Amino acid sequence: MVTSLIAGGAGFIGSHLAEELVRLGRKVIVVDDLTNGRMGNLASVEDQITFHQHDITRGLLSLEGLEGIGEIYDLACYPRQISFANPIRDCEVNLTGTISCLELARKTGAKVLFTSNTGIVSNPQSLPVDETFVPNPLTPYDIHKLASEYMLKAYHKYHRIRAVTVRFASIYGPRQRVNDKLGWKPVIPEFVTKFLSGKVPTIDGDGRQTRDFLYVKDAVRGVVQAMESKAPEANNGGMFILGTCVETSINDICSAIVQLLDSKVKAQHGPAKLEDIMRMRYDYTKAKTTFGFDPETSLEDGLRETVEFLRKEARSQISGP
């Protein structure tokens, strides 16, 4: 039985990964400092996993019971939106945390999967973006993610660690939430939450900027495929894009949410964000041909699940203790 460690496993994507790995019969260890993650995310697998409340930026070698691990999924993440406000913490989580995972891999021989982000290329000359585009990181978040990608390659070359990077498009789905305390406002939950409470959401700029939205369960399948792949490129620190190759504008996603909620409120437009990326469409051919990644969930279906989740949560908060 393979033992898997998930750094950031109580978070939005991490908790879906924990469920998927339990379903696949892995022994799952979750490490999370619960800054943005929460135990409630792991409710369905609580009895089947081992949990450590621990900040991975302090290293992982001090934790007990990690001798036999075979896989390390590094999903711990500090959000791009606030990385200029706290660049040093961003460095710790998005880069030092990855080094902690790689150092644990040195001790255990585990394979490391790092989750990076397609925003690293920022505004490219052409679309769709594939793995050959030269990086152009414009925020501390993107700089540290890129540095971690290089770190995987360096550890593979120098220490022979098996390692793979996946670069996520814009992941969405149940358990993605606005975190006001951190200042983290992912666009879909931000819109849905505002509409549900009768408030007016704000669209940055003219709203014609596009995103490549990938449903979380599809993303998690891709992550496991990348980890299981024996292809050299999926073990030598190589990098794979996980997206849908479909563009959706912020205006269109807002309209779709309005329709699903049958909301009477209309979103307003605010000033454009500095360093915002105007268009995103990501070519996932490499992941498809190497390990069979293929997203299955339509934006309509994924959005319905997401809205349903947030609606339930809003209700339980109103009627809750």
Place this chain on the structure above:
Amino acid sequence: MVTSLIAGGAGFIGSHLAEELVRLGRKVIVVDDLTNGRMGNLASVEDQITFHQHDITRGLLSLEGLEGIGEIYDLACYPRQISFANPIRDCEVNLTGTISCLELARKTGAKVLFTSNTGIVSNPQSLPVDETFVPNPLTPYDIHKLASEYMLKAYHKYHRIRAVTVRFASIYGPRQRVNDKLGWKPVIPEFVTKFLSGKVPTIDGDGRQTRDFLYVKDAVRGVVQAMESKAPEANNGGMFILGTCVETSINDICSAIVQLLDSKVKAQHGPAKLEDIMRMRYDYTKAKTTFGFDPETSLEDGLRETVEFLRKEARSQISGP
């Protein structure tokens, strides 16, 4: 009168820069934690500078008297040779330290100069290497240096900080020393020190690997020129290579040292180093045309000064207390 802050100003290159800035009439503040730097390096300007023993990775905003600074030179550095042994400390010094300098620039409006390294491109397809080569960092040191370069660009774009990066070739000269405690062994002082004590130095591999050796006083002149330049590229986070565009093999540098010392000892060859760079020759045309950088010191002259310095130091240690 311009006030200049030098992070790492008690080190090898930093102390030469402190002397040059004092000569040019700047008010000089040196910040150094004395891990590798030493007060003795600043003996000639001791009375004319302000010194803070302080670790820049803890930030600079807590230090007093920095309100009026106009220039920040980030020369604090953790060595490449030991960066795999302590990647997290490398990250702190080579990246978090730079963020500390940039955050200070945000508060003061000072211009930031960051000293990076040409090794970032590792083994290129062709020579000489110029600023257009795509980076290929293979060690934590190179990854963090590259991340800092990106950080300067990001702070310029987002916070309008004036910033410039210089990428050093292999700098050598008086005050460059072997640091056994840190495990730092720059090739020229390593060879000279071994020969002077009658020990046999070891050449990594066949010794045919080349370096582009730039004398420290030439490097320092280039650093000041880059800081003083009003050219957009020298203020928007642009990057300039400082080198000589001359290759010298490790075997040849060893022979030149043997000749200068009239040594009877012969160096031995050891195993090649992992991730060693085979050839280095750096095109400094951009620095020359933008701000007039042009190295003046021949390798012969520079090497003579260096050997003379190390010989004196060895004598004073033997006869010293």
